[in-house]
Amino acid sequence: MKRSSMYLRMITASLMRRRSRMLVALLSIAIGATILSGLVTVYYDVPRQMGAQFRSYGAxxxxxxxxxxxxxxxxxxxxxxxxxxxxxxxxxxxxxxxxxxxxxxxxxxxxxxxxxxxxxxxxxxxxxxxxxxxxxxxxxxxxxxxxxxxxxxxxxxxxxxxxxxxxxxxxxxxxxxxxxxxxxxxxxxxxxxxxxxxxxxxxxxxxxxxxxxxxxxxxxxxxxxxxxxxxxxxxxxVKRVTASETTVLSKLQALVLLVTVVVLALTMICVATTMTAVVTERRKEIGLRKAIGASDKSIITEFMGESMLLGGLGGILGAGLGFVFAQQVSLRVFSSDIRFQWLIVPVTIAVCIIVTGLSSVLPIRSATEVDPALVLKGE
Amino acid sequence: MSLLELRNIYKIYGDLHALDDVSLTVEKGEWVSIMGPSGSGKSTMMNIIGCMDKPTKGEVLLDGVNIAKESAKNLTGIRRDKIGLIFQQFHLVNYLTAVENVMLAQYYHSMPDEKEALEALDRVGLADRAKHLPSQLSGGEQQRVCVARALINYPEIILADEPTGNLDEANEEIVVDLFHKLHNEGTTLIVVTHDPEVAEVAQRTLVLRNGKLHKEVINQNFTGKIQFEDRQEVQPHA
Known part of the structure; x- marks a missing residue:
């Protein structure tokens, strides 16, 4: 068996066989991703939606x-x-x-x-x-x-x-x-x-x-x-119409962008907290891995792999749910359907992977500092 | 040249001398027990021999290399290549199956080989439990997985810390029998234990007290088999 196959087997086993634990982490990422992708979808669709609204003001x-x-x-x-x-x-x-x-x-x-x-x-x-x-x-x-x-x-x-x-x-x-x-x-x-x-x-x-x-x-x-x-x-x-349209649009987009950035920051904090909890509760396992010969690099690679896989799954979930969220916002605010932006799917997944990876850096670094001797003695 | 040599080892925490001028040698293929009451320095010695700690003073020569002077990174490599660890609490990764736990040691050492890992489980009598998670195994079975994991990379030394501390007599005997087999195959065994019956099956018993080597007992009637004085019956499995 190749090392990469074993690596995948380990990180998928960690996610699949620790479902209840990982579900909490996945949920926090997916909720963040949902709001994020939903807001970005709204952000990109606002000009179209508002444009349609502005068209009722004449030529x-x-x-x-x-x-x-x-x-x-x-x-x-x-x-x-x-x-x-x-x-x-x-x-x-x-x-x-x-x-x-x-x-x-x-x-x-x-x-x-x-x-x-x-x-x-x-x-x-x-x-x-x-x-x-x-x-x-x-x-x-x-x-x-x-x-x-x-x-x-x-x-x-x-x-x-x-x-x-x-x-x-x-x-x-x-x-x-x-x-x-x-x-x-x-x-x-x-x-x-x-x-x-x-x-x-x-x-x-x-x-x-x-x-x-x-x-x-x-x-x-x-x-x-x-x-x-x-x-x-x-x-x-007709400057009276176009100028006011531009002003309203830019202000609305700025507002959505601001909310998106805040949500992104909150998601990062939430994921970092979750990953810290995940690492803390697995100190013994990390100690064991180090005791049987895992290098710091191996520990980082494994935990980072888990985090990024989790981020990817959360991103996929969030991209789908985000569209549903954006659709609801659009129906309630603009009374019209929203356009599905395909580009938002890979972007959401990529952002989730990056955010989860970044949020996990500090907890994972602390994982490498675990002393196998202390952990294995239960101290 | 001895496989392991401790020369005037000290481990000092503030005013506490966990190890106080301890010297010993272990030859290749030898089976040595380390005994002593709580706080005698057994675990400290175990950690130093297992490359998980360094002495405050003194030399630890493992296969001719003074591991007391090696970096943490190199110690990890030495531990991976030369030492097989067995723990009282088993310490298996709870979301990996028995065979995956054995393969984990291979993964960090060189290349995972499921066939070889299954053979190792077969050696400890757990071929049919290979796909079980630790939570589906009894304590004795978990310890045998731990033994399979320790021996999978053919280490120079198997270091067992209270390997029978959490086992009943039946499983205790199974594990000691496994040690006996490993010894016969030429594996060097260092077993830390509280249990005199387990200690006495070794070729040599070192007794620590207050961080010093108090006594060394050579087992003249070494058989490698455990003798329970008041045992009535033995269950074949857990």
């Missing part, structure tokens, strides 16, 4: 034309520069002055589905427009003109740069009243196609609002890519 990227208006083709090129899985929503807007009962108002032509995805905080009394021929009226406009959902409203438009004297009109059904608490309440929203019909001019846009799930640096990168994608457009970050 964080704005696409505009370099010389005023831009075309829908330019918009399509710009949108292609953003990864599809990061794009939460894109809402193109074209603004035109129209009249309701001869009073001027601003009409915004948009893609209703995109506007809904980009602005989840918009509250609509009634329903969103689902097809052409429908209109969403801002709350202030609705109050000014005493408009109600279900009514038909005629929008009038005076074409510019034409000699035609007559206004163009379009009858639309009000499906909902828009309540945002902001300037949106001063507009009426209709489909882009209806606005183009009303104005007789197609294919141009004033602005496109994008909601992108990414952090500030990535957003800047996407903005650059969009600007490069088509010469007629440029993209800018």
């Amino acid at each position: 964080n990227l704005i696409m505009t034309g370099t010389d005023g208006a831009f075309t829908t083709e330019d918009m399509a090129k710009g949108l292609a520069a953003v990864p599809a899985d990061a794009l939460v929503g894109a809402a193109p807007f074209r603004y035109e002055n129209v009249r309701i009962h001869e009073h001027p108002v601003v009409a915004a032509g948009t893609d209703m589905a995109g506007a809904m995805a980009t602005n989840p905080f918009w509250r609509v009394e009634g329903e969103w427009c689902s097809s052409d021929g429908q209109l969403l009226v801002g709350k202030q406009i609705a109050e000014s003109f005493r408009l109600k959902t279900g009514e038909t409203l005629t929008l009038s438009y005076t074409p510019e740069n034409t000699e035609a004297a007559e206004d163009v009109t379009l009858d639309l059904t009000i499906t909902g009243i828009l309540d945002t608490g902001g300037s949106e309440e001063e507009y009426v929203y209709l489909s882009l196609h209806d606005l183009e019909t009303l104005t007789g001019e197609a294919g141009t846009l004033d602005v496109c609002e994008l909601s992108v799930q990414a952090q500030a640096e990535e957003l800047k990168q996407y903005a650059g890519q969009i600007s490069n994608a088509a010469p007629g457009i440029s993209a800018h970050l």
Whole structure:
């Protein structure tokens, strides 16, 4: 039999045949590893989770034309520069002055589905427009003109740069009243196609609002890519949203990191205490091993092997339980599932092995100082 | 050259002279008993011969090497290579089986060999108990595992500290018989004991008193067999 086989046989026998003792040590490592891997999982998933939360605050990227208006083709090129899985929503807007009962108002032509995805905080009394021929009226406009959902409203438009004297009109059904608490309440929203019909001019846009799930640096990168994608457009970050998002994220991550470090320190203390107890109760065995010829190096190798095996097992257990812990935290705090980070498994195991090894250094060093003669006499 | 020679050995703890100018020689293949009351210095002498302690003064020549001057690291090596230890409390590793306990001595010495360890257990009559843990063995069986472990590396000396102190008469006889066999094979035995019956089976008995060598008795009728004066019957196994 090779020495390495005997070595493995000894350290596994020590763990397997002293189950009740080792279970306590394993438990202390596994609990530490669980909290550690759980917190690290949360730490890495916080940007995604918080990013999703922040997306409910509206667009964080704005696409505009370099010389005023831009075309829908330019918009399509710009949108292609953003990864599809990061794009939460894109809402193109074209603004035109129209009249309701001869009073001027601003009409915004948009893609209703995109506007809904980009602005989840918009509250609509009634329903969103689902097809052409429908209109969403801002709350202030609705109050000014005493408009109600279900009514038909005629929008009038005076074409510019034409000699035609007559206004163009379009009858639309009000499906909902828009309540945002902001300037949106001063507009009426209709489909882009209806606005183009009303104005007789197609294919141009004033602005496109994008909601992108990414952090500030990535957003800047996407903005650059969009600007490069088509010469007629440029993209800018909505700093109000991205700056606060970055601040909150960094503070939250710092908090989780701090807790992780504290847990790591506590785990080390706990493991060191456990290993000290393990070594103390095995002083006789260490004395015996030394009496029958074990060198200090052998004693260190054996105890370190046991500790590291214990650390590895605790790490495996902790990595699994940590995910369950992180999942519970995520479900309770963010109300969504957490992503399993495969990298955390080997990292947790490695950290556990290192922490257990480091925590065992002092107790194991003290083990080598055991005097075989004293121990074997029971003193 | 004697296998072991103690020259004017002192072991002093403060005012206490645990060993006080002790000199003795043990020849290769000899069976020597060391007797004496508690506090006479038996264990101190045992620790010094077993390379687990050093004398305050004097020389200890083991196979010509003065172990009194060796470093702790070298003493560990000498202990591993030349000495087989048997203890009163058996001292087996409780989570290793009988055969693994024997292999442990091989592991520290050179290379573990399960077949050879099983043969050693067979020699002490425990081949069928090889896979048992110490807690599943009787005291006598544990001591026999201890004997197998001590002899596995073919040591120059087997040093037994009260080897029968925790055994009943039946097991005491089994262990002494094992010593007899080892002696016949040429192994040098030094046995520390309180028990006169165990001491008297040796070729020579050294009696210590107050740290000094008080008396040396040569067993003229050496048989290597234990004689119980008032024994009625002997159980073959524990």
